[in-house]
Each structure stands twice: as C-alpha cells, then as structure tokens.
Amino acid sequence: MSEADRTEELAVELMASITVFVAAARKANPAGGLSAAEISALLRIKRAGETTSAAVARLEGISPQAMGATIAALEARSLVEREKDADDGRRILLRATDAGRELLDARRDSRTHALAHVLAERFDDDELATLGAAAPLLERLAEGL
Incomplete structure (x- = not known):
C-alpha cells in the first residue's frame, strides 16, 4: 500500500470515528x-x-x-x-x-x-x-x- 493510500485510509477512518463520537456526544447531551x-x-x-x-x-x-x-x-x-x-x-x-x-x-x-x-x-x-x-x-x- 502506498503512502497516499495509507493517508487516504486514515482519513476515512478518522472521519468515521469523529462522526460517531460527535453523534454520541450530541445524543448524550441535547x-x-x-x-x-x-x-x-x-x-x-x-x-x-x-x-x-x-x-x-x-x-x-x-x-x-x-x-x-x-x-x-x-x-x-x-x-x-x-x-x-x-x-x-x-x-x-x-x-x-x-x-x-x-x-x-x-x-x-x-x-x-x-x-x-x-x-x-x-x-x-x-x-x-x-x-x-x-x-x-x-x-x-x-x-x-
């Protein structure tokens, strides 16, 4: 896997994790x-x-x-x-x-x-x-x- 591919994969993983975190934080505290x-x-x-x-x-x-x-x-x-x-x-x-x-x-x-x-x-x-x-x-x- 190339450096660019690893960076792109990390970006996808971070966005998914951050989205889940933000949604959970909002749900926990309206x-x-x-x-x-x-x-x-x-x-x-x-x-x-x-x-x-x-x-x-x-x-x-x-x-x-x-x-x-x-x-x-x-x-x-x-x-x-x-x-x-x-x-x-x-x-x-x-x-x-x-x-x-x-x-x-x-x-x-x-x-x-x-x-x-x-x-x-x-x-x-x-x-x-x-x-x-x-x-x-x-x-x-x-x-x-």
Whole structure:
C-alpha cells in the first residue's frame, strides 16, 4: 500500500470515528432546543466577548443573512444581546447574555462529566495517555480543514 493510500485510509477512518463520537456526544447531551448552528454561533460569540454578526458568519462559513436568522433566534431566547459600538455607532456588537453563558457552561460541564466517566470506566492508563497525546493533534487537524 502506498503512502497516499495509507493517508487516504486514515482519513476515512478518522472521519468515521469523529462522526460517531460527535453523534454520541450530541445524543448524550441535547442542545436544549437549540440547533447545531445556534450552539456554534453562541459559542463563537461567547469566546469573542464582543463581535459582529458578519464576523461570526465569516467564521461559520455562511452568509450574513443566514447568520442574521440564527442571531435573531438566539436573541429571541435572550441568549445574546445587541448593542451599538461605542466607537462606531454604525456597528452592532453581539455578546452572550448571562443566560447564554450559563447554558453553554452547563452544557460543557455535563459533557465533560459524561466524557470523564467513560474515560475512567473504559480506558486503561496507556489508552488515556494515547488519547491525551492525540487531543492536540486532532485540534491541529481541525484547524487545517
């Protein structure tokens, strides 16, 4: 088997494993009625502190119009708020509300607890070390996509 074939095979295996992992994580921790797009946008807004709808749309790879609908849904649930930029009154800044941050924190804590439980119950020390070493590699892989 050539190097290119091995790389292609690894890519297929990784995509399958990651897909199964993400599906299991979502099933174990429902999004509280939010769509995947809404969760992703809320996460980006929370991480940024303050940002614009256009900036979030660029990061998500969707149109500003589509992001506008996502932001409107989050705002209707009081998870984000809009405010005029003090330095440029034409710009509208978004920030996560306390309720938005609390929802994300509770979701993260629940997921972290569930994952920690599975790690403790089903993996030995060597496997835990391997997973620990793989984590930054998976992040670097995601950054390259």
